[in-house]
Amino acid sequence: MRKIILSISLLLITFCLTAQEKKIPQKYYDFVAKLDSSINVGDATFWANNSNKKFFLNRMKTNINHPLNDSQEKELTEGVNYLVKMTPKKLITNMGNDGFFENIDLSRNEKGQIRALFRVTFPQGGLNYQDMWLGELNNKVVINDIYVYSLGEEYSKIMSRMFLLQLDKKRTEQFMAFNRAKMLIKKGNLKEGKKAYQQLPTSVQNKKTILFNFLQALMGQDGEEANEMYLEFLTKYTRIYPNDPSLALIQIDYFFLKKEYAKGLANINQLQKKLKGDIYLDFYKAIIHSAKGENELVIKLMQDLISKNKYINMAYSTIIDAYYATKNYKKLLQYLIEFCEINSLNPEDIVTPEEFKDFLASKAWKDYQAKQKQKD
Missing domain, CATH: 1.25.40 (Serine Threonine Protein Phosphatase 5, Tetratricopeptide repeat)
Known part of the structure; x- marks a missing residue:
């Protein structure tokens, strides 16, 4: 009995040690939160100042696999310094006022690397994901490299090819x-x-x-x-x-434009599994269902998405369009008001006569206007 108890105790100790080894330190969560917020307020300095330039430079050299003279070494080093500074700036510029940078996962991969997965949204429905490989330098969390989903490879490889062009x-x-x-x-x-x-x-x-x-x-x-x-x-x-690998993202557009909707939905479902079940991809499913005239499915998807994240503006515009198509003006008004409250907007400025003629003539809208006049 003692041997059995001792064996169980040793197993428990081993399990606890393994769990501790795999546990991600709090400073990584703090780093990701800071990176997330800094990019969304248009500040590129935190990203730039916390990039492991030496690590990135060495990965580029490995990928280049070409003898470099002193002048080329200097040019490569200067290039890395420039990239580290300009990459977050360019991202912020491309995001514009309507884009968003959001962490959706922080975990260890099978190699033990700590990876932070970010979703990047751009104006007019543009989408990308960046899987950041995080490490430590002088006891501080830093960015080692980034896997860019839209290109299907790591940033160091992409930049290595660009540098080889210059040679x-x-x-x-x-x-x-x-x-x-x-x-x-x-x-x-x-x-x-x-x-x-x-x-x-x-x-x-x-x-x-x-x-x-x-x-x-x-x-x-x-x-x-x-x-x-x-x-x-x-x-x-x-x-x-x-x-x-880049096709996983690119084919969202491809299948939609080809009107191969079944393939498009299957592709999004597969991508969603790879991306930790990211709910944002439901928006693209909704676009496909909308094209098929399946407005009830659009509504369900967007209701679920909004319930989990009410700050995705395109989810509101999509569900509002679906309610307009189904002539459910009462529900349309509900989501319109909610959207305007979140974004400090006036409903009258959103529903134009050109796009929402029938809604503006509805009882729901007229009753709303009457109540607003009473408040005034």
Whole structure:
């Protein structure tokens, strides 16, 4: 009996030690919370000041796997310093006023690395995820590297390829030519931009980074021509890189634009499993159901999403549209008022006659206006 008790005690001690080893120290949670809040208020300094530049530099050197002279070593070091400073600044700029940076998970992976998963939302429904590898330097939590979901690889690998371009003068010239093509797209000169892109060597046109940057430029353009070109390049990207990890995010758009809704929903469900069940992806499911005219499913998804996070503005606009489509003006008004209270807005400024004509003529809206007049 004593042996059994002793064995059980040893097992318990071992279990407790293992649990302690796996437990993430509080300072990591504090770091993630600070990083989260700093980016959302437009402050890039915390990210920049707490990046492990030496670690990142060494990973880049490993990826480059190319002898560097003193001048190139200096250029690489300066490049890393610049990247660390500019990466959070660029992210904040791209997020604009409507974007959001939110931590959705902090855990250890199978290698024992502490990873912080962040969701990044951009204006007009743009979405990305960043899986940060956190470590310690001088007893402080730092960012070692970042896995970027939209590109399906770590930031150090992406930047290593960019640096290698600079070592080859011919490739650098080609990259500069692509940048000119991309800028034409960003300025709305779609035909000229596409023509400039097609003048690049096929091997350059088909590079993953080149294609992705072109897609990003097209995302910022409106109109049928831009949508057609966006789908064209999405199709090309999917064909050339059929097994690339980045497709998990990219195919949200691809399947939607192709109207392959069943595949789109299946893709989102798979992605949701990888991303710790992130509820935000329900918004993209709702968009698909809305396109199919399944407004009751849209409403259910958005009700659940809002109940878990009432600060996702697009969830409100989506559920308001669904209630308008089903002529449930009483519920539309409820969510409209809630949305306006959260964002300090006036309902009259949201529901325009062009988009909500029937609602503005409804009893629910007229009763609301009458009550507001009584308050005044």
